Amino acid sequence: MSAICPVCNGLEREAACCLACGTLAEDCGRFSDWLGPYAPYREQDDIAMTDGFPGAAQGVCTHTFSCPACGWEFQQAIALVEVPADGVLRPI
Numbered sequence: 001m002s003a004i005c006p007v008c009n010g011l012e013r014e015a016a017c018c019l020a021c022g023t024l025a026e027d028c029g030r031f032s033d034w035l036g037p038y039a040p041y042r043e044q045d046d047i048a049m050t051d052g053f054p055g056a057a058q059g060v061c062t063h064t065f066s067c068p069a070c071g072w073e074f075q076q077a078i079a080l081v082e083v084p085a086d087g088v089l090r091p092i
């Protein structure tokens with residue numbers, strides 16, 4: 001079994017409201033994808049504690065959200081889910 005991010009894998013969309021104005025913010029992808037030239041090529045398992053943000057080792061995938069109304073950007077941790085042999089996803 002392995003833990004995956006349901007948002008990165010297209011299983012669900014995370015809804016997050018802008019902390020500044022409350023508008024529904026857009027998911028801009030994994031926070032680690034924004035780090036350094038090599039970040040996009042790293043596997044999710046490698047991103048634990050990147051620049052102080054929690055990663056796979058903490059059971060979360062940190063995503064960056066951007067508010068379309070005021071431009072505020074913030075990070076939100078998405079809980080990873082286990083992929084068991086029967087294929088039924090369960091929160092961990």
Ligand SMILES: [Zn+2]
Binds near residue numbers: 030061062
């Ligand atoms: Zn993710």
Ligand SMILES: [Zn+2]
Binds near residue numbers: 021023070
């Ligand atoms: Zn906003």
